[in-house]
Amino acid sequence: MVSLQFITHQTERYSYLESARMALEGGCKWIQLRMKEAPLEEVEAVALQLKPLCKEHEAILVLDDHVELARKLEVDGVHLGKKDMPIDQARQILGEAFIIGGTANTFEDVVQHYRAGADYLGIGPFRFTTTKKNLSPVLGLKGYSSILSQMKEANIEIPVVAIGGITYEDIPAILHTGVNGIALSGTILGADNPVEETHRILNHA
Ligand SMILES: Cc1ncc(COP(=O)(O)OP(=O)(O)O)c(N)n1
Numbered sequence: 001m002v003s004l005q006f007i008t009h010q011t012e013r014y015s016y017l018e019s020a021r022m023a024l025e026g027g028c029k030w031i032q033l034r035m036k037e038a039p040l041e042e043v044e045a046v047a048l049q050l051k052p053l054c055k056e057h058e059a060i061l062v063l064d065d066h067v068e069l070a071r072k073l074e075v076d077g078v079h080l081g082k083k084d085m086p087i088d089q090a091r092q093i094l095g096e097a098f099i100i101g102g103t104a105n106t107f108e109d110v111v112q113h114y115r116a117g118a119d120y121l122g123i124g125p126f127r128f129t130t131t132k133k134n135l136s137p138v139l140g141l142k143g144y145s146s147i148l149s150q151m152k153e154a155n156i157e158i159p160v161v162a163i164g165g166i167t168y169e170d171i172p173a174i175l176h177t178g179v180n181g182i183a184l185s186g187t188i189l190g191a192d193n194p195v196e197e198t199h200r201i202l203n204h205a
Pocket residue numbers: 005032034036064065079080081082083084101102103104121122123124132161163183
């Protein structure tokens with residue numbers, strides 16, 4: 001089964017919570033609650049509803065950006081980018097029991113997050129996507145191959161998920177570069193049936 005992290009997004013059709021619920025119903029075991037620009041109280045309200053849902057589906061729940069809220073709500077972890085709290089500082093607050101993911105766009109980012117004690121890396125973007133503003137340069141397959149071979153040479157072992165504009169058709173080639181999993185949002189939420197699309201992606205041959 002493909003290792004899949006679903007990233008929530010609000011669309012004209014679905015709320016953040018509905019988006020996560022559909023991914024869970026499709027079998028996804030790893031949800032990132034990402035509510036860009038939403039006030040903290042709103043993130044907290046959705047997280048409080050999502051936490052028991054994830055538990056019911058035996059899925060991991062990580063929050064995008066919000067370290068203190070992750071600690072307060074005792075979710076499973078956080079995902080942090082370059083403009084967020086540094087990973088070593090988040091580790092001091094959260095301790096070892098929480099999962100901390102970091103965003104990397106270059107091998108240098110990988111080294112920095114690895115040394116800071118990240119548990120996994122979201123490397124991207126694979127291609128252009130409208131789900132995130134101010135995107136870093138797209139990596140394409142060559143970008144992943146290059147970063148992963150540099151990681152191998154440097155003996156850096158840490159799980160990697162690819163992210164950014166990924167669709168069902170991209171999955172075999174992306175996994176072939178050596179990444180461990182994928183993080184998706186738009187391709188699931190844009191499908192006619194997001195529950196079935198999640199299931200189809202997870203069971204990709
Ligand atoms: C799995 C994963 N990878 C990368 C990101 C991007 O995080 P960040 O750079 O902090 O950007 P925002 O998501 O906060 O806009 C991610 N969220 N998840």
